[in-house]
Every structure is written in C-alpha cells, then in structure tokens.
Amino acid sequence: MKTLGIETSCDETAIGVVEDGTRLITSIVSSQVELHAEYGGVVPELASRKHVEAMIPVLDEALSAAACGLTGLDAIAVTYGPGLSGALLVGLNFAKALAFSLGLPLVPVNHLEGHIYAAWLKRDPADPQDEGPRFPSLVLIVSGGHSDIVLMADHGRYRRLGQTVDDAAGEAFDKVARLLGLGFPGGPAIDRLTAKHGRAKTLRLPRARLDGEYDFSFSGLKAKVQRIVRGEEGHSPQAAELAAAFQESVVDSLVTKALEAAANHGAREIILAGGVAANSELRRVLAERSPVP
Numbered sequence: 001m002k003t004l005g006i007e008t009s010c011d012e013t014a015i016g017v018v019e020d021g022t023r024l025i026t027s028i029v030s031s032q033v034e035l036h037a038e039y040g041g042v043v044p045e046l047a048s049r050k051h052v053e054a055m056i057p058v059l060d061e062a063l064s065a066a067a068c069g070l071t072g073l074d075a076i077a078v079t080y081g082p083g084l085s086g087a088l089l090v091g092l093n094f095a096k097a098l099a100f101s102l103g104l105p106l107v108p109v110n111h112l113e114g115h116i117y118a119a120w121l122k123r124d125p126a127d128p129q130d131e132g133p134r135f136p137s138l139v140l141i142v143s144g145g146h147s148d149i150v151l152m153a154d155h156g157r158y159r160r161l162g163q164t165v166d167d168a169a170g171e172a173f174d175k176v177a178r179l180l181g182l183g184f185p186g187g188p189a190i191d192r193l194t195a196k197h198g199r200a201k202t203l204r205l206p207r208a209r210l211d212g213e214y215d216f217s218f219s220g221l222k223a224k225v226q227r228i229v230r231g232e233e234g235h236s237p238q239a240a241e242l243a244a245a246f247q248e249s250v251v252d253s254l255v256t257k258a259l260e261a262a263a264n265h266g267a268r269e270i271i272l273a274g275g276v277a278a279n280s281e282l283r284r285v286l287a288e289r290s291p292v293p
Helices: 033-037 044-065 085-102 111-120 169-179 186-197 217-229 238-262 279-291
Strands: 002-006 012-019 023-031 075-081 105-109 137-142 148-153 155-164 270-275
Touching: 002 085, 002 105, 012 033, 012 044, 023 044, 033 044, 033 169, 033 279, 044 085, 044 137, 075 085, 075 111, 085 105, 085 137, 105 111, 111 148, 111 270, 137 238, 155 238, 169 217, 169 238, 186 238, 186 279, 217 238
Parallel strands: 002 075, 075 105, 137 270
Antiparallel strands: 002 012, 012 023, 137 148, 148 155
C-alpha cells in the first residue's frame, strides 16, 4: 500500500511516498529559508503563496523519485494542523482535490503526531536494528512552536506531561540568534557557531525552575541574553560564548526534564521529535545521559 503524504504547515512544501505505513520511499522538500531570511522570520502570507507555486513541481519530483504515478497510489495523507492557517489550507485543499479526483481515501494527520511517527519510518526494510515502537514511549517534541513532553502508552494514546509556559525552544533559538546578529533560521546558525566554539568557557546562564514538574520556560533566558547584549549585565562576552551558554541552558533544561519524566513513568524508549531535534548538542547530550534507547 502506497500513501502520498503532503505537509505545508509552515515554510516548507514537503511531499513523500510511504509504503505499508513504515517504509519511506521518497521525501521531497522545497524550502523557503532564503525567502524568509530577509525578514528575520516566517511571513505567513509569503509562505502560503510559495506553497501554491511549489506544490505541483514537488509532487512531480516525489512521484518520479518513487517511480510511482498517481494511479499507483492507495491513499492521500495531509497535515491538518497545528500550523499557519494559510499554509495549511494550501496543502489541505490540494490533498482534497487530489483524493477526490483519484477516488482515494483522505487521511488527516496531526502535525505533532507526524513528528512522533517519523521516528519509526524505515528507509531499509531489512534493517535489523529497526524494531518499531517500544511502549510506553516518552516523546520530547521540540520545535519553533512547541516544547512538549508526551507519554505515549500505545498508538493514538497520548498524555501531555509538560509544555512550555511561554516561548517554545525553537522560537527562543530564533530570537537569540537575531539578538546576536546570526540570521535566520536561528537554530542552525547557533548550532554551527557553537560547534566551532565548543562549550561555554566562562559564562553560565540560568535554568528556569517552574511549579509544573515537567514544564519549560525560555522567555527569562531570552531576556537575560538580551540584557547581556545591551551591556546591562556588566560584561560583554563574544557572540560565540553567549550562544554556547544559551544553547547549553536550553539543552540542559530539555534533557533533564525529559529524563525525569521517562524514569518516573517507566518509559522504554525516548523519542526526540520536531525541528529542534536536528540540534547536534541536544542529540549528543540526550544520547549520553539517557539510560534507555
């Protein structure tokens, strides 16, 4: 069974083909990074228009890469939210029209649930290391719009244990990168800079302590960086040192609370999901400190 997946929740037009629910045949992504970099962040109206332009070319490329025509598809899946409303509508309407014209079932997919299930996609069906889900799973979803700790007891059974009470981690990365003049998107820019600089040598930034056991807060950390950049804290570290200290604070908060939640709820695996999951320091620290896969 081949399913065509369509994703337009933010600033990337993505279309992929998955076989039998787990094997990823192809995934084609059209990025809008250069378009939005000029504005220092995603402009929703521009994102929607770009999705309209990219949809057909991305579909053609995905079908070609999968060696599969429209008649070889069995279902159409599409992100319905959360995300930018205009961007989502482009993908939804395209998917509805495609499904109707082909007489195929339309499968709505929650954006965050898609992040989770991406962890179980296979490129090589013969890979012996790919065992599939091991429930209960502890999921750390970290993106530009979300910072959530979710306990997944089984397929479709979720319990949110914690969330950000203000800025999401990815949002904080973008805002701090802007303060440091590193450009957009901020997460990759900070990751690249700190990879060269290494760990912070002299500066340590605070970790938020909240009443909610597994909740996060990053607005205070962002404000602290802003005061340092403005010279209000009595010292002016280099951008690389400040970026490293900021990243270490965010990563420590995320990993510490995720591991506490995993231990307290008997999780058999920890899944790192969302755009910020690409951060090399977050992946390294979580892998080093986690007692479970």
